[in-house]
Amino acid sequence: MAIYVDNVKIKWQGREWCHLVADSLEELHGFARTLGLKRSWFQASASYPHYDVTIEVRQKALRLGAHEGCRSKIISCAKAMKAEQIVLLQQPAPEQFLLFFDNPVYDQS
Known part of the structure; x- marks a missing residue:
């Protein structure tokens, strides 16, 4: 398993x-x-799941072991994570949520 960061340098908000x-x-x-990075920064509904990172964070990621990702590697990972995300969204709710909503104290009828 590995982490990849590209070097596209998209300009946005002065960075x-x-x-x-x-x-x-x-x-x-x-x-x-x-x-x-905050989980809320995760781009789950973008064309592929990813985090946007600044050039400075990119450098930190590389120092911590991330690999420079070429376009084909980024796309390959993106497709795999998108498929994984679809499978996860199709799974039933975790049991603790079902138990919560089945509890008579929370019955809304």
Whole structure:
């Protein structure tokens, strides 16, 4: 498993931005936490799941072990994570949520 960061340098709000992806969503979110990124910054509904990172964060990611990702590697990871995300969204709700809503105390009828 690995983390990848591209070098696209998209200009937005006076800064340059890149994309952070991984071989899996779990690995991506774990590495993002290590970088100090908030989960709310995750681009779940973009054309592919990723985090946008500044050039400065890109450099930190590379120092922490991320790999420079070429376009084909970024796209390959993106497709795999998108498929993983679709599978996760199709899974039933975790049991603790079902138990919560089945509790008579929360019956809204």
